Amino acid sequence: MIAENLAQVHERIRKACEAARRDPKEVTLIAVGKTKPAELLMEAYQAGERVFGENKVQELLEKESRMPADVRWHMIGHLQRNKVRQIIGKAELIHSVDTIRLAEAIEDEAAKKKLVVPVLIEVNIGQEESKFGAAPDEVLSMIRSISVMDHIKVQGLMTIAPYVECPEDNRRLFAKMKTLSEDIRKEEIRNVRMDILSMGMTNDYEVAIQEGATMVRVGTGIFGSREQGNSI
Numbered sequence: 001m002i003a004e005n006l007a008q009v010h011e012r013i014r015k016a017c018e019a020a021r022r023d024p025k026e027v028t029l030i031a032v033g034k035t036k037p038a039e040l041l042m043e044a045y046q047a048g049e050r051v052f053g054e055n056k057v058q059e060l061l062e063k064e065s066r067m068p069a070d071v072r073w074h075m076i077g078h079l080q081r082n083k084v085r086q087i088i089g090k091a092e093l094i095h096s097v098d099t100i101r102l103a104e105a106i107e108d109e110a111a112k113k114k115l116v117v118p119v120l121i122e123v124n125i126g127q128e129e130s131k132f133g134a135a136p137d138e139v140l141s142m143i144r145s146i147s148v149m150d151h152i153k154v155q156g157l158m159t160i161a162p163y164v165e166c167p168e169d170n171r172r173l174f175a176k177m178k179t180l181s182e183d184i185r186k187e188e189i190r191n192v193r194m195d196i197l198s199m200g201m202t203n204d205y206e207v208a209i210q211e212g213a214t215m216v217r218v219g220t221g222i223f224g225s226r227e228q229g230n231s232i
């Protein structure tokens with residue numbers, strides 16, 4: 001079942017790229033296995049999936065220890081500063097840097113481990129009170145501050161769009177993210193790249209791709225729905 005779901009998601013990504021005249025190679029699928037057991041993730045692995053996202057440090061580490069070493073782990077959920085030490089060196093990309101203080105904690109730990117950590121800046125593009133992420137008008141100054149940290153490399157932006165019944169309702173926000181990313185790119189800030197735009201989930205990833213997403217994070221569409229109360 002997982003293999004079929006995965007194939008279907010890849011097919012829908014391909015079609016969305018085609019509609020937007022984009023090369024499907026520009027879009028990376030991140031299989032979000034949160035709350036699901038490693039056995040289920042292994043079905044996706046066996047079907048060829050190598051990039052997995054988790055939103056909790058403990059769960060990522062637990063699965064990392066149980067799955068093959070060539071899995072690439074992405075930390076996509078809110079990261080607390082006291083968990084930074086555990087995640088550095090385990091996640092290929094941290095999608096959820098949203099404060100300078102968190103970036104400083106990553107910088108300190110990465111310096112100790114002599115690593116350069118790739119990160120995305122999480123933007124609360126819908127300006128929802130309940131959501132993490134930097135306010136859109138704070139992002140540029142935050143990135144300027146982070147750009148002087150030698151052990152962090154900002155590679156782009158991430159957002160969790162609001163849940164909407166109709167994915168079209170998020171198109172405007174995805175387009176706003178793309179514009180924000182282009183505006184930051186034009187600043188040519190040292191040590192900062194804007195190559196990655198992580199946006200779009202099961203409900204709206206096709207619209208996100210049409211508006212320029214380079215990473216889509218799909219959970220339910222691959223692994224099925226999660227228990228109530230466990231969703232994000």
Ligand SMILES: *Cc1c(COP(=O)(O)O)cnc(C)c1O
Pocket residue numbers: 032034055076077160201202203217218219220221231232
């Ligand atoms: C859970 C989660 C996803 C995937 O959500 P689905 O709607 O199940 O595809 C994507 N991104 C983040 C940050 C998440 O926490």
